[in-house]
Amino acid sequence: MTTLPPFIPPTHAAVAITAPRQPLQLTTLPTHPPLPSEALIRVTWTASTPLNLHRADGGLLLGDVSATNPFILGSSFGGTVVALGSELSHVRVGDKVFGFVQDGEPKEAGFQEYVTVPVWRVSKLPRGLRLKQAVAVPTNLVTAFHTIREDLGLELPWPIPQGWVPSRADDVILVWGAASSVGMYLVQVLRHWGYRNVLAVASERHHRMLKELGAGACFDYRRENAVEEILGHIAKQHDADVLPKVPYIVDCIGSKEGTLRPLTKIAEKGTKVAVMLPVINVHAARDREPDLEMDVSKALPGEWKEGIELKGVRTHGYAKNEFFKSHLQPEIIPALLEQEVIRPNKQRVVEGSTLLERAENALSLLRDNAVSGEKLVWRVADEED
Ligand SMILES: NC(=O)c1ccc[n+]([C@@H]2O[C@H](COP(=O)([O-])OP(=O)(O)OC[C@H]3O[C@@H](n4cnc5c(N)ncnc54)[C@H](OP(=O)(O)O)[C@@H]3O)[C@@H](O)[C@H]2O)c1
Numbered sequence: 001m002t003t004l005p006p007f008i009p010p011t012h013a014a015v016a017i018t019a020p021r022q023p024l025q026l027t028t029l030p031t032h033p034p035l036p037s038e039a040l041i042r043v044t045w046t047a048s049t050p051l052n053l054h055r056a057d058g059g060l061l062l063g064d065v066s067a068t069n070p071f072i073l074g075s076s077f078g079g080t081v082v083a084l085g086s087e088l089s090h091v092r093v094g095d096k097v098f099g100f101v102q103d104g105e106p107k108e109a110g111f112q113e114y115v116t117v118p119v120w121r122v123s124k125l126p127r128g129l130r131l132k133q134a135v136a137v138p139t140n141l142v143t144a145f146h147t148i149r150e151d152l153g154l155e156l157p158w159p160i161p162q163g164w165v166p167s168r169a170d171d172v173i174l175v176w177g178a179a180s181s182v183g184m185y186l187v188q189v190l191r192h193w194g195y196r197n198v199l200a201v202a203s204e205r206h207h208r209m210l211k212e213l214g215a216g217a218c219f220d221y222r223r224e225n226a227v228e229e230i231l232g233h234i235a236k237q238h239d240a241d242v243l244p245k246v247p248y249i250v251d252c253i254g255s256k257e258g259t260l261r262p263l264t265k266i267a268e269k270g271t272k273v274a275v276m277l278p279v280i281n282v283h284a285a286r287d288r289e290p291d292l293e294m295d296v297s298k299a300l301p302g303e304w305k306e307g308i309e310l311k312g313v314r315t316h317g318y319a320k321n322e323f324f325k326s327h328l329q330p331e332i333i334p335a336l337l338e339q340e341v342i343r344p345n346k347q348r349v350v351e352g353s354t355l356l357e358r359a360e361n362a363l364s365l366l367r368d369n370a371v372s373g374e375k376l377v378w379r380v381a382d383e384e385d
Contacts, residue, residue: 001033005083008040014112015359016070020059021289024363026356027070032107032116036085039119041097044383045078046110047135048350048362048376049181051103056363057284058292063104073359074110075103075139077117078131079380089119090330096125099329100138102316111359113381120319123329126338134337136181136345136375139315141333143276144185146318148193151274151311152248156193158323158332166194172234172245174199174266176259177252178215179206179373181345182276186250187213192341197237199230206373213343221258227265244270251275255283260299269307275299277312284367345375355380 004010008031016027034040052073054060065071078098081091091097099121101108108117125134148154152173155166173190177183178200190198191214200207200215207218219230234245246266253259254276267273279299284290293299296312304310319325336342350365352358358378365371 001035001083001085004031004033004040008082008114012113013355014072014106014109015074015356016072017056017062017065018067018070019065020062021057024056024073024356024359025067025070026354027072029072029106029112031114034083034085034116036087037089037118038085038116039081039089039091039097039122040083040114040116041077041079041122042082043077043079043110043113043115043380045098045131045135045377046074046380047076047139048359048366048378049075049139050366051075052359052363053284053366054278054290054292055103057367058278058290060278060292061104061294071104072106072109072112073103074101074112076100076135077110077115077380078125078135079115081122082114085119087119091119091122091124096131097122098125098131098134098138099123100142111355111380113355119330120325121329123334126334129337129344132347132349132377133344135377136347137185137337137342138329138333140181140345141185141189141336141342142318142324142328143182143313143315144189145324145328145332146315146321147182147186147250147274147313148189149324150318150321151313152250152272154195154248156189158327160193164194168247169194170197171195171247172197172199172237173248173250174201174230174246175215175250175252176201176221176263178202178210178218180252181375183250183252184210184213184345184373185342186252187215188342190214192336199233201226201230203372209373221262227262230266244268246271249273254279256281256299261303264300264303264305267308268305272309272311274311274313277314279312283369286367346373347377348374350376350378352378
C-alpha cells in the first residue's frame with residue numbers, strides 16, 4: 001500500500017524524549033502506509049516500563065537526540081488494525097491486536113496514536129481479554145521466553161509434545177525479583193513447560209500470588225538473612241557433592257547492591273546468571289541522576305566465584321531466533337492467553353488529562369519505585385475499544 005486510506009490522518013501525535021532528564025515532549029509524526037508485510041494500527045492503549053525511565057533519566061542508548069531528532073518512547077501497543085499490506089497475514093482489518101515493539105523506531109514505538117509494524121510483531125487479542133489487559137503482556141512475556149531459551153539455554157518446545165518432561169525439570173531455577181513484571185511471566189512460563197523447582201524471591205506480600213503462578217518456594221529479599229534462608233532450603237534438597245546447587249539464576253532487577261551483591265553469595269562454579277540489563281548502579285530519583293551499565297562483566301568484578309556464566313539479557317534482539325520471530329507474537333502468546341496458561345500482570349491504570357500527562361505520570365511512578373507486582377497501563381486514545 002503506497003497511500004493511506006482516506007479516513008486515516010497523515011500525521012499524528014507521539015511522546016518523545018528530546019534531551020535526557022528534561023520533560024517528555026509531544027511531537028508530530030507522519031502516519032506510514034503499511035508495506036506488504038506490515039499492519040497499520042490505531043493505538044488505544046500502551047504500557048510503561050522501567051526502560052522508559054532508563055531512556056528518559058539515564059539517557060540509555062538514546063543516540064544523538066534533539067528536538068529535531070526526537071526519541072519516540074514505547075515498547076508495546078494495543079489497538080485496532082486499520083490497514084494491511086498486500087501479503088497474507090494472521091490478522092485482518094478491524095481486529096483488535098497488541099504487541100511488543102522497538103522503542104526509538106519512529107514507525108513502531110508504542111507511545112503514539114498510529115503505529116506501522118511488521119506483522120510478526122502483532123498478536124491478535126484473544127477472546128475474553130481486553131486491550132487494557134493485553135498491553136501488560138507482550139514486552140515481558142517475550143523477555144521471559146528469550147531469557148529462558150537464549151540466556152539459560154533451557155528447552156521450550158512448541159507445541160509441547162504430549163508427555164514431554166524437560167531434561168532439567170528438577171534443577172533449581174532461582175528467580176530473584178519474581179514480583180516484577182518480568183519475574184511473574186518467567187515463573188508462569190517455567191511452570192507450564194514443566195520446570196518444577198522454581199524458587200521465587202520477592203516481598204512477602206507477593207508470595208501467595210507467586211505460588212499460584214508456579215513458584216515452588218518463596219523468599220523475602222527484605223529479610224536480613226534472605227541469602228542464608230535460600231541456601232538452607234537448597235542444602236536440604238541436595239547432596240553436598242552435587243554442584244552447582246543452583247544451576248540457573250535470573251536476576252529480574254539488575255540492581256548492583258539490591259540483587260547482584262546477594263547473588264554473588266549464591267552463584268557458584270557452573271551457575272548461569274542471566275541479568276536484566278541495564279545493571280543499575282544508582283537508581284534514578286527526582287533529584288538524582290541514575291548510573292546505568294550495559295556491560296554485565298563490569299558488575300562487581302572480582303566478587304563472583306570462579307566459573308560463573310554471567311549473561312546480560314537483551315530482549316530487543318529476540319527475533320534473531322527465527323522460530324521465535326515467526327511464532328512467538330503471532331501464535332504462542334495469544335494461545336497461552338486464550339488457554340489461560342498465562343495470566344496478564346495486574347494492571348494499574350495511569351490517569352492524566354492528555355497523552356503526554358499520562359506518559360509523564362507513569363514515568364514519575366517508575367522514578368519513585370512505586371511499582372510492585374503490577375504493570376502500568378494507560379490510554380493513548382480516548383475512544384472506546
Ligand atoms: N534487557 C532486557 O531485555 C530487559 C527486558 C525487560 C526488562 N528489563 C529490565 O528489567 C528490570 C525489571 O523490569 P520490570 O518491568 O519487570 O520491572 P518492574 O515490574 O517495574 O519491577 C518492580 C518490582 O521490582 C521488585 N524489586 C525491586 N528491588 C528488588 C530487589 N532488591 N529484590 C527483589 N525484587 C526487587 C519489586 O518487588 P517487590 O514488589 O517484591 O518489592 C517490584 O515488584 C528493569 O530495569 C527493566 O528495564 C530488561
